Amino acid sequence: MVGQKKVIIIGAGPSGSIAGALLQKKGYQAVILEREKFPRFSIGESLLPQCMEFIEQAGMLQAVRDAGFQLKTGADFLHNDKHSEFYFSDKFSPGFNSTYQVQRARFDALLATEAQRQGCVIYWQHQVLGADFSGDQPMLTVADEQAVTYQVEADFVLDASGFGRVLPRLLNLESPSNFPVRQALFTHIEDRISCGRYDRNQIRIIVHPDITDVWYWLIPFSNGRCSLGIVGEPDVFNAFEGNQQAFHALVAQEPTLSALLPNAIFDTPINSIKGYSANVSALFGKGYALLGNAGEFLDPVFSSGVTIAMKSASLAADVLDRQFNDQPVDWQRDFAEPLQKGVDTFRTYVTAWYKGGLQDVIFYDQQQPNIKAMICSILAGYVWDESNPYVKNSQPRLDTLVELCRTTV
Ligand code: FAD
Numbered sequence: 001m002v003g004q005k006k007v008i009i010i011g012a013g014p015s016g017s018i019a020g021a022l023l024q025k026k027g028y029q030a031v032i033l034e035r036e037k038f039p040r041f042s043i044g045e046s047l048l049p050q051c052m053e054f055i056e057q058a059g060m061l062q063a064v065r066d067a068g069f070q071l072k073t074g075a076d077f078l079h080n081d082k083h084s085e086f087y088f089s090d091k092f093s094p095g096f097n098s099t100y101q102v103q104r105a106r107f108d109a110l111l112a113t114e115a116q117r118q119g120c121v122i123y124w125q126h127q128v129l130g131a132d133f134s135g136d137q138p139m140l141t142v143a144d145e146q147a148v149t150y151q152v153e154a155d156f157v158l159d160a161s162g163f164g165r166v167l168p169r170l171l172n173l174e175s176p177s178n179f180p181v182r183q184a185l186f187t188h189i190e191d192r193i194s195c196g197r198y199d200r201n202q203i204r205i206i207v208h209p210d211i212t213d214v215w216y217w218l219i220p221f222s223n224g225r226c227s228l229g230i231v232g233e234p235d236v237f238n239a240f241e242g243n244q245q246a247f248h249a250l251v252a253q254e255p256t257l258s259a260l261l262p263n264a265i266f267d268t269p270i271n272s273i274k275g276y277s278a279n280v281s282a283l284f285g286k287g288y289a290l291l292g293n294a295g296e297f298l299d300p301v302f303s304s305g306v307t308i309a310m311k312s313a314s315l316a317a318d319v320l321d322r323q324f325n326d327q328p329v330d331w332q333r334d335f336a337e338p339l340q341k342g343v344d345t346f347r348t349y350v351t352a353w354y355k356g357g358l359q360d361v362i363f364y365d366q367q368q369p370n371i372k373a374m375i376c377s378i379l380a381g382y383v384w385d386e387s388n389p390y391v392k393n394s395q396p397r398l399d400t401l402v403e404l405c406r407t408t409v
Pocket of ligand 1: 010011012013014015016033034035036042043044045046047048126127128129160161162163164165166184273276291292293294297299300302303304305306307309
């Protein structure tokens with residue numbers, strides 16, 4: 001098409017593929033440059049119902065439904081003898097009541113294939129090395145699969161490079177996160193959890209018996225395997241001789257995990273990622289915007305990463321559409337601020353989780369159903385629904401609730 005606008009997207013993770021498909025739907029040429037060859041491993045396997053809305057917008061819902069991923073209907077929190085379940089069907093906000101627990105290698109490959117099906121072009125093993133936004137059009141320097149470098153121009157660039165954080169690094173946009181450095185150790189296991197002992201449709205979040213800012217995730221997949229991870233400050237892991245030993249010792253310290261996994265086969269090396277929380281000084285600039293983790297990443301505890309990544313893709317595609325149609329756009333007002341609103345709600349809840357207040361709320365045994373439904377909405381990722389008072393005034397509302405739960409225990 002003569003004069004068709006071309007958007008280059010760096011990275012084919014969830015934010016890149018969703019952005020690519022949405023831009024194709026709006027009539028633009030989306031080109032993704034992806035450093036790796038898919039399928040490739042990625043962490044971030046527990047989705048939230050809110051992200052199903054973006055998958056639907058991008059025309060990928062049926063493909064995701066047909067893929068046979070493990071259904072996810074809620075979250076199950078445990079700490080010693082305390083236990084609290086949240087079912088997404090009880091949530092306050094309208095919208096999806098379930099989602100999936102996904103092996104990201106397969107999930108990301110599926111989204112990328114769906115984006116391609118809609119006309120998005122993907123160059124695999126093309127790594128973006130440089131970016132120049134000083135001219136009329138953005139210009140990227142790229143190394144192809146033979147390590148031959150070339151330059152390519154676009155009408156706009158979306159950085160969806162995740163922890164690669166291509167433009168934040170190249171343009172000096174990196175800014176420290178407010179969260180302390182935390183580390184996650186994780187692996188995939190053949191879980192051999194016997195039937196009836198565990199609802200595989202729920203992610204399980206377990207607080208360490210004694211150290212309340214250390215927690216475990218157990219994310220069952222549909223093939224009899226689970227993702228198992230432990231999150232804490234690095235000192236917790238450094239007390240052991242290496243990650244392997246730390247992982248097994250910490251799993252053994254948690255009685256419900258040990259009881260669930262007596263026959264599990266640990267057949268995959270323990271992986272580690274440290275200092276993953278990140279921020280930037282600006283989410284956009286002349287000729288570019290940052291999506292997903294290339295912008296900000298908070299923390300894994302509420303499985304918010306993929307949902308935020310897809311929300312950023314959806315917002316950016318809308319703003320670009322208006323910009324390409326010569327309508328007035330304000331990236332701060334139309335992209336950064338609306339995105340940030342939801343991110344800030346998650347931030348409030350993540351902060352309160354590690355300080356302990358949110359754990360007191362979650363394990364409070366006299367929860368009023370209407371308030372639990374509002375908290376459940378946030379756990380389902382509906383953090384942009386301002387009709388929920390716990391979204392609209394997240395900090396004061398949560399502070400009051402924490403106080404109430406603590407004084408009436
Ligand atoms: P990514 O998925 O990281 O994709 C970025 C892509 O860009 C990659 O394919 C990469 O190869 C490519 N790329 C990078 N550099 C370049 C380059 N120079 N040129 C070309 N391509 C490049 N989120 C959840 O929703 N649920 C969870 O349960 C969850 N658990 C997590 C647990 C941990 C320990 C951590 C650290 C994070 C977790 N997350 C979770 C967050 C989740 O991993 C991310 O938020 C999500 O993957 C972000 O998607 P994205 O599209 O922004 O980037």
